[in-house]
Amino acid sequence: MGSVFEKAGQLILGKDPLIGSILGTTMYMAVLSSLIAFLLGAIIGMLIANHNFKGKTVVKIILRTLMGLPPVVVGIVLYILFSNTGPFGALGLIYSVPLMIIAQVVLITPIAAGMTESSVASVVELCKPTLKGLGLSPLKRFGLTIFECKYQLVSVYLFAFARAISEVGAVQIVGGNILYKTRVMTTAIALNYNTGDFAYAVALGIILLAIALAMNLTAGILQLVARRRHDRV
Amino acid sequence: MKKGFKLIALVCIFALLFTCLTLVACNKKTPEKIVRISTTTSVNDSGLMEYLRPYFEADTGYKWEISSAGTGAAIAAATYGNADVILVHSKKSEEEFVAGGFSYVVDGYAAERVSFMHNFFVLVGPSTDPARVKAVKNQSGTTVKDGFAAIAEHESTFISRGDKSGTHNKEITLWPESVGIVDNNVANIPEGIKGWYKSLGAGMGACLLAAQQQNGYVLTDKATFLSYKNASDGDRLPALEILWEEDSAMKNTYSILCVNKDAPFVSSVTGEALPAGSVKIDPEAAEVFLKWMTGEHASQLIAVYGVEQYGGSLFTLDSGYRA
Numbered sequence: 001m002g003s004v005f006e007k008a009g010q011l012i013l014g015k016d017p018l019i020g021s022i023l024g025t026t027m028y029m030a031v032l033s034s035l036i037a038f039l040l041g042a043i044i045g046m047l048i049a050n051h052n053f054k055g056k057t058v059v060k061i062i063l064r065t066l067m068g069l070p071p072v073v074v075g076i077v078l079y080i081l082f083s084n085t086g087p088f089g090a091l092g093l094i095y096s097v098p099l100m101i102i103a104q105v106v107l108i109t110p111i112a113a114g115m116t117e118s119s120v121a122s123v124v125e126l127c128k129p130t131l132k133g134l135g136l137s138p139l140k141r142f143g144l145t146i147f148e149c150k151y152q153l154v155s156v157y158l159f160a161f162a163r164a165i166s167e168v169g170a171v172q173i174v175g176g177n178i179l180y181k182t183r184v185m186t187t188a189i190a191l192n193y194n195t196g197d198f199a200y201a202v203a204l205g206i207i208l209l210a211i212a213l214a215m216n217l218t219a220g221i222l223q224l225v226a227r228r229r230h231d232r233v
Numbered sequence: 234m235k236k237g238f239k240l241i242a243l244v245c246i247f248a249l250l251f252t253c254l255t256l257v258a259c260n261k262k263t264p265e266k267i268v269r270i271s272t273t274t275s276v277n278d279s280g281l282m283e284y285l286r287p288y289f290e291a292d293t294g295y296k297w298e299i300s301s302a303g304t305g306a307a308i309a310a311a312t313y314g315n316a317d318v319i320l321v322h323s324k325k326s327e328e329e330f331v332a333g334g335f336s337y338v339v340d341g342y343a344a345e346r347v348s349f350m351h352n353f354f355v356l357v358g359p360s361t362d363p364a365r366v367k368a369v370k371n372q373s374g375t376t377v378k379d380g381f382a383a384i385a386e387h388e389s390t391f392i393s394r395g396d397k398s399g400t401h402n403k404e405i406t407l408w409p410e411s412v413g414i415v416d417n418n419v420a421n422i423p424e425g426i427k428g429w430y431k432s433l434g435a436g437m438g439a440c441l442l443a444a445q446q447q448n449g450y451v452l453t454d455k456a457t458f459l460s461y462k463n464a465s466d467g468d469r470l471p472a473l474e475i476l477w478e479e480d481s482a483m484k485n486t487y488s489i490l491c492v493n494k495d496a497p498f499v500s501s502v503t504g505e506a507l508p509a510g511s512v513k514i515d516p517e518a519a520e521v522f523l524k525w526m527t528g529e530h531a532s533q534l535i536a537v538y539g540v541e542q543y544g545g546s547l548f549t550l551d552s553g554y555r556a
Contacts, residue, residue: 004466007465079313080313080501080502081501081502083313083314083315083501084313084314084315084498084512084513085312085313085314085498085499085500085501085507085512086313086500086501086502087500087502089314089501089512092513094315095269095298095300095315173302176298176300176301176302176310176315177300177301178298178299178300179283179286179299181298191277191278193438194274194278194436194437194438195278195280195438195457195460197460197464197465198464198466198469199464199465199466200465
C-alpha cells in the first residue's frame with residue numbers, strides 16, 4: 001500500500017500532468033451542480049414542509065421515489081435527449097460539462113428536496129404558531145424559517161456536494177470521459193481500474209476524500225463559530 | 234391549498250429553464266478544430282491513443298476528443314450523431330454499421346472499413362493448466378479451437394466477458410459446437426455448462442482478476458493482460474500465463490470508419506427520419522484523422538508502441554486497405 005500513498009502524494013504535489021485538468025473539471029462540475037441542486041431542492045423542500053395542501057402525501061411519495069433515481073438510467077435518458085439526433089441536439093451539449101451538471105442536478109435535486117423537507121418539517125411545526133402570532137407576512141415567515149433551519153440546510157448542501165463529487169454512472173455516459181474536457185475524478189478512477197493501474201485509482205480516491213474532508217471541516221468550524229456567537233447573544 | 238402545488242411547479246420550471254440557459258451560454262464553442270472519435274474501452278485502455286495524441290495534434294493542428302464505451306455504445310454514439318469517426322474492433326457490428334449507410338468510402342481507400350492494424354487475442358489460464366491446453370497446443374495441426382474443446386471436456390472454469398464486447402463476440406466463435414454456445418445472448422447459455430462457464434458481464438480487467446481468483450481460463454486482448462502482468466504494484470495475475478497466442482482464429486482487427494454526414498439518421502426519441510444535413514458531422518475532421526492514422530508518422534509510432542514496456546509491440550500494422 002506504500003506505493004498508493006506515494007502516488008497520491010505525487011499527484012497532490014502536481015507531478016502528474018493530467019491531475020490539474022481532472023481536478024479542475026471535477027470541482028467546477030461538483031460545486032456548480034451541487035449549488036444549483038441545493039438551491040432548487042431546498043426551495044422545493046421548504047415549500048412542501050411549509051405548506052399543507054391537498055395531495056401533499058402524494059408529492060412526498062413521488063419525491064422520495066425520485067430520491068432513488070438510478071444514475072445510469074438518468075445518464076442514458078439524457079444521452080438520448082441531448083444526442084445530436086435528439087430533440088435537444090441543437091444545443092450541442094452532448095459530451096460536455098454542462099450536460100454532466102444537468103444530469104447531476106436531475107439526480108441530486110430530489111435528494112436535497114427530500115432531505116430538506118424531512119429535516120425542516122419538525123422545525124416548521126414548532127415555529128409556525130409563533131411566526132403566525134407575530135403577524136408577519138408569508139414572505140417574512142418563509143425567510144425566518146430558512147434562518148431557523150440553517151444548520152439543517154448546511155448538512156443538506158454538504159450531502160449534495162458529496163453526491164456530486166462521487167457520482168460516476170451518469171457523468172460517464174453523458175460526459176464520455178473525454179480527457180481535458182469531461183474527465184473527472186470518478187471517471188478517471190474507473191478508467192484506471194480498467195487499465196489495471198489500481199494504485200493511481202486509489203490515489204485519486206484519496207484526493208477525492210481529502211476534498212470532501214476539507215469541505216466538511218470548513219462547514220463544521222463555521223457551524224461551531226456560529227453556535228458560539230449565538231450562545232453568547 | 235392548491236397554491237403550494239402551483240408555486241412548487243412554477244419554481245421548478247423556472248429554475249430548470251434558468252439552469253439550462255446559463256449552461257448553454259457558458260458552453261460557447263471554442264473555435265478550435267476538433268475531431269470527435271468514438272472508440273471502445275479496450276482501445277482506450279491500451280493507452281495507444283494517449284501515446285499518439287501529442288503527435289497527432291502537432292502534425293495536424295486538430296485536437297481530438299475521444300469518448301469510450303463498450304463496442305455497442307461506441308457504435309451507437311455515431312448513429313446518434315455524436316462522433317465524426319469511430320475506431321472499433323468488431324467486424325460484425327462494423328458491417329452492420331456500413332450496411333445501415335452510416336459510413337462512406339473516403340477517396341483513396343478501398344472500402345468504408347479501413348482495417349489498419351491488428352493484434353491477437355490470447356488464451357490465458359492457470360499455470361497448473363488443469364485442462365492440459367499446453368499439451369493440446371504441442372500436438373501438430375491443432376488450433377486454438379482444440380484448446381477450447383479441451384477446456385470444455387475437462388469442465389475447467391472459464392471466465393466469459395458476457396457483455397457483447399468484441400472480445401466476447403470472438404470468444405463465442407471459438408467453442409466447439411457440442412458445447413452449445415450459439416450466440417452472444419447470455420440467456421442462451423446451455424444449462425449443462427453453467428457449472429464451469431462463468432459469464433461475468435464485466436470488463437476485461439475484472440474478468441482477468443476473476444480468472445486469477447478462481448484458477449480459470451479466459452480470452453483476453455494481449456495489451457490488457459500485459460498491463461496487469463506489469464502493473465506498477467507488481468504482477469497482479471501471478472497464477473495466470475499465456476497458453477495460446479498468434480492463432481489466426483484469434484486475430485483482432487481494428488478498423489476506422491468515417492461517419493457519413495448524409496447517413497439516414499433518425500430521431501433518438503421518436504425514431505422518425507431526420508432531414509438530411511440536420512445532424513452536425515464533420516467529415517473533413519474525420520478524414521484528417523483517418524489519413525493521419527494510416528500515414529507514415531503514425532505507422533512508425535504504432536510499430537514501436539509497447540516495445541519498451543513489454544518487450545514486444547502490441548499492434549501490427551496492416552496494409553491493403555487503399556484503393
